[in-house]
Amino acid sequence: MLRLARENPGWGYRRLHGELLVLGVQVAASTVWEILQEADIDPAPERASSTWADFLRSQADVLLACDFFETVTLSGARMTAP
Numbered sequence: 001m002l003r004l005a006r007e008n009p010g011w012g013y014r015r016l017h018g019e020l021l022v023l024g025v026q027v028a029a030s031t032v033w034e035i036l037q038e039a040d041i042d043p044a045p046e047r048a049s050s051t052w053a054d055f056l057r058s059q060a061d062v063l064l065a066c067d068f069f070e071t072v073t074l075s076g077a078r079m080t081a082p
Helices: 002-007 013-022 029-038 052-063
Strands: 069-072 078-081
Touching: 002 013, 002 029, 013 029
Parallel strands: none
Antiparallel strands: 069 078
């Protein structure tokens, strides 16, 4: 588990817990939290922030496959929907 945590520093204890379950390791999420704390690994690291441009680049193939339309509500607000 510690190797997984060190190789994936952006993963928190919940993600690690889920990966361990997939691998067939039955362990409580609270146990994962405690093990990480004892190893001086942050159990809930801050998520890496990304810019809007980074998001668009990473999702371009999906976004380009969507159709969007714009409508105006009775109150005059504009709404965009896929």
